[in-house]
Amino acid sequence: MKYKFLMMLTLLLLLVGCTLEESSKEPVVEQEEQKEQKEQQEQQEQQVEQVEQVEQVEQVEQVETTAIPIKPSVEMAVHFIDVGQGDSILIQSPKGKNMLIDGGKKGAGKQVVSYLRKQGVENLDYVVATHPDSDHIGGLITVLNSITINNFVDSGKTHTSQTYEEMLQLILDKKISYIVPSKGEQIALDPGLKVTVMNAGEDAADNNEASIVLKVQYGEVSFLLTGDADIGIERSMLQVYDLESTILKAGHHGSDTSSSEDFIRVVNPKVAILSYGLDNSYGHPNASVVNQFQEIGADVYATAEVGNITVKTNGIDYRVTTENLPEESTSVLVTSESTIAITSKDLREEIVGITNDGESSINLKGWQLVSVSGNQTFKFPNISLAAGKTIYITSGPDAAEGQGNIKWTNGQMWLNDGDAARLLNDKGEIVSELK
Ligand SMILES: [Zn+2]
Numbered sequence: 438m439k440y441k442f443l444m445m446l447t448l449l450l451l452l453v454g455c456t457l458e459e460s461s462k463e464p465v466v467e468q469e470e471q472k473e474q475k476e477q478q479e480q481q482e483q484q485v486e487q488v489e490q491v492e493q494v495e496q497v498e499q500v501e502t503t504a505i506p507i508k509p510s511v512e513m514a515v516h517f518i519d520v521g522q523g524d525s526i527l528i529q530s531p532k533g534k535n536m537l538i539d540g541g542k543k544g545a546g547k548q549v550v551s552y553l554r555k556q557g558v559e560n561l562d563y564v565v566a567t568h569p570d571s572d573h574i575g576g577l578i579t580v581l582n583s584i585t586i587n588n589f590v591d592s593g594k595t596h597t598s599q600t601y602e603e604m605l606q607l608i609l610d611k612k613i614s615y616i617v618p619s620k621g622e623q624i625a626l627d628p629g630l631k632v633t634v635m636n637a638g639e640d641a642a643d644n645n646e647a648s649i650v651l652k653v654q655y656g657e658v659s660f661l662l663t664g665d666a667d668i669g670i671e672r673s674m675l676q677v678y679d680l681e682s683t684i685l686k687a688g689h690h691g692s693d694t695s696s697s698e699d700f701i702r703v704v705n706p707k708v709a710i711l712s713y714g715l716d717n718s719y720g721h722p723n724a725s726v727v728n729q730f731q732e733i734g735a736d737v738y739a740t741a742e743v744g745n746i747t748v749k750t751n752g753i754d755y756r757v758t759t760e761n762l763p764e765e766s767t768s769v770l771v772t773s774e775s776t777i778a779i780t781s782k783d784l785r786e787e788i789v790g791i792t793n794d795g796e797s798s799i800n801l802k803g804w805q806l807v808s809v810s811g812n813q814t815f816k817f818p819n820i821s822l823a824a825g826k827t828i829y830i831t832s833g834p835d836a837a838e839g840q841g842n843i844k845w846t847n848g849q850m851w852l853n854d855g856d857a858a859r860l861l862n863d864k865g866e867i868v869s870e871l872k
Pocket residue numbers: 523524570572573665689690
């Protein structure tokens with residue numbers, strides 16, 4: 438407990454440190470916003486302290502369940518671009534550095550460039566060609582011809598294809614720094630990130646084995662990007678590195694030549710991303726691979742189904758947004774036997790419905806509704822929810838009160854483009870989550 442508190446304190450200090458450093462460059466308006474945020478945070482902290490004091494009187498053991506609000510730091514984004522059959526991933530670091538990993542097939546190059554421009558990318562600090570297969574480097578030809586690149590990271594595995602030769606020639610002509618990394622090396626994209634090369638096979642027997650594998654760590658959130666690395670490479674990485682990651686881009690388009698059971702179990706991703714084209718001739722992805730991800734409780738997203746996938750994170754929590762809605766646009770996760778669940782969520786109107794599906798009325802005193810992206814928490818007053826009834830928690834400028842509505846605040850608590858709602862019971866256990 439003491440240790441935990443110290444860790445939180447250190448984290449808070451670090452975050453405040455970041456804010457101070459940033460603020461000197463930012464316009465006055467933002468400084469005032471930060472000031473407001475800081476004041477709000479201080480108020481929240483005071484409230485938490487008050488609650489803690491009250492709880493200490495009532496029940497000493499309960500104190501630990503009160504969450505200390507952590508101010509999230511600057512966001513970074515990882516985009517899994519829908520290039521049909523192939524891979525293309527854009528990393529935008531907290532300090533605005535850009536790294537592109539692969540560019541899909543040659544025909545996808547234009548699309549990748551237009552996607553980059555839409556994200557405001559005018560310069561790529563790093564481009565990584567995981568391995569010389571055409572569904573990874575093909576589109577990089579258009580990228581090389583359209584956008585300035587500072588560093589080009591290549592597996593070093595040579596290939597006789599015309600595309601590979603064209604790629605090398607362009608790197609040479611444009612005098613781009615050319616790097617063949619070693620295993621274990623770090624790529625200095627952004628001081629806030631740790632980017633580790635976990636595989637690179639200049640002398641590998643085949644192209645897939647040569648795949649550059651990167652682990653990108655930002656605070657507590659990490660991404661494992663495996664190119665087309667196969668089960669043999671997975672096995673050798675397991676022996677050397679800490680592979681546990683929040684988000685995994687599954688190897689080789691979800692094929693069963695990658696993603697062994699051991700690997701999935703150790704990586705233990707919360708989110709698995711599959712990058713492949715609809716109705717591809719290779720039969721990607723493999724159904725049993727997808728099943729295994731689902732069995733360990735990972736959310737699975739496929740570019741073929743939902744288009745471009747973006748994961749944004751502040752190093753503490755993350756949110757996934759997709760270009761198209763998946764077939765089931767919402768997923769309800771009930772992690773306990775509770776009969777109470779979040780049953781509706783309208784992010785635009787800021788109304789969240791909570792239903793008691795049981796046979797008896799339940800008192801919600803001490804329960805909490807959390808807006809996961811911003812980590813804002815609504816604490817329920819002393820009210821009972823009758824069997825079969827739904828109450829609505831409202832927020833935003835038009836927040837309604839009465840007749841089944843409880844007003845949280847007039848502030849906006851939910852992000853319109855996707856924000857999970859989480860319901861915790863009076864013991865702090867997650868009872869329901871609506872993504
Ligand atoms: Zn591939």
